[in-house]
Amino acid sequence: DAMVIQNPRYQVTQFGKPVTLSCSQTLNHNVMYWYQQKSSQAPKLLFHYYDKDFNNEADTPDNFQSRRPNTSFCFLDIRSPGLGDAAMYLCATSRVGGEADTQYFGPGTRLTVL
Amino acid sequence: GQNIDQPTEMTATEGAIVQINCTYQTSGFNGLFWYQQHAGEAPTFLSYNVLDGLEEKGRFSSFLSRSKGYSYLLLKELQMKDSASYLCAVSDTGGFKTIFGAGTRLFVKA
Numbered sequence: 001d002a003m004v005i006q007n008p009r010y011q012v013t014q015f016g017k018p019v020t021l022s023c024s025q026t027l028n029h030n031v032m033y034w035y036q037q038k039s040s041q042a043p044k045l046l047f048h049y050y051d052k053d054f055n056n057e058a059d060t061p062d063n064f065q066s067r068r069p070n071t072s073f074c075f076l077d078i079r080s081p082g083l084g085d086a087a088m089y090l091c092a093t094s095r096v097g098g099e100a101d102t103q104y105f106g107p108g109t110r111l112t113v114l
Numbered sequence: 115g116q117n118i119d120q121p122t123e124m125t126a127t128e129g130a131i132v133q134i135n136c137t138y139q140t141s142g143f144n145g146l147f148w149y150q151q152h153a154g155e156a157p158t159f160l161s162y163n164v165l166d167g168l169e170e171k172g173r174f175s176s177f178l179s180r181s182k183g184y185s186y187l188l189l190k191e192l193q194m195k196d197s198a199s200y201l202c203a204v205s206d207t208g209g210f211k212t213i214f215g216a217g218t219r220l221f222v223k224a
Contacts (some may be wrong), residue, residue, distance in 0.1 A: 031210055042118075042201070042214040043157070050210060090156055098164060099143060101205045103212065105156035 003027070006091050006106035013081050014114050021076040021109045023091030027042055032074040033103065034066060035090040049074060050096070078111075086113045116140050118215035120202050120208045125221045132191030134187045142173055146199050148176050148187045149201040151217060157201055161187070189220075197222045 004025045013019045023032065031050050035043035046060045049068045063085070065077040078085055088110050092103040117139045138146070145164040149157035163169055163178035163185060173193040175188040194209055199217035206213060 035208075040122075040216065040219075042216045045211070048210050055210065088154075096210075099162045101145060101210075101212065102147065102159050102162060103157075105158070108154075108156050110154075 004091060004093055004104050004106035005091075006109050007109060008109060010110050010112070012112045012114065013078075015082065019078050019081055019111065021073045021078075021089050021091075022084045023076070023106055024072050025091075025093045025104075025106075026072070027093055028071065029093035029104070030071075030094050031094045031096060032068060033092040033094075034064075034074070034076050035092065036085075037088045037090055037108075046076070050090070056067060081111070081113045083113050086111055116206070116213050118202055118204060118213055120200075120215045120218045121204075122216070123219045123221070125223060126189075128192055128194060128224050129169065130192050130220055131188065131190050132192060132220065134189075134202075134207070134220065136185045136187070136202035138183050138202070138204050138213075138215075140204045140206055140213055143180065144177075144205040144207050146185050147203040147212070148185075149203060149214075151199045151201055153198070162199075182183055192222050194222050194224070196210060196220060 033048040034046045037043040047056045068074045088108045091106040094103045120136045148160040151157040161176035168177045173190045178185045202215040203219045
């Protein structure tokens with residue numbers, strides 16, 4: 001089945017220790033997104049790629065970086081995690097235009113910062 | 115500014131009907147989505163509206179009024195498995211920007 005996969009599902013890191021979260025998709029969608037979601041809050045868009053074009057949200061901290069080496073894979077790097085970065089990180093994909101903007105989400109990576 | 119408002123929580127009884135409202139103010143509009151999110155899981159797509167009116171999909175229906183900046187999700191014949199958060203989201207014009215509401219947590223009781 002076509003899907004969005006995230007690894008790992010649970011990640012524990014120490015304060016200040018870099019961490020990388022990964023996302024892959026078999027849907028062949030042009031757009032890939034990274035969201036941060038804290039308990040009972042809306043998913044917060046961090047950035048997205050349209051093909052190779054990278055778009056950073058204005059309020060995304062510099063601590064967060066992303067790479068998309070090819071259509072299928074996208075990575076979220078947190079350079080120096082702080083306690084406030086503990087959250088669920090959701091990767092999503094979509095095509096473009098109207099209902100094609102429908103986003104397909106991976107299962108998420110829950111990040112704990114000690 | 116960009117804003118989506120939905121009630122924080124609702125409770126309903128198994129077998130009943132529940133309506134979850136959403137109002138939005140966004141700089142552009144390219145469609146409204148409803149997603150279901152079970153606790154600790156990713157959101158999954160439920161419905162899409164871009165024109166005014168009602169879209170029906172089995173037990174779930176979604177309504178849109180663009181002039182009022184208003185939508186609702188109607189769930190019929192509620193089942194226990196419908197206990198989840200329901201996220202209202204608006205796709206902004208200019209592409210790739212979907213604004214999510216904080217979600218409405220629905221509790222279905224026996």
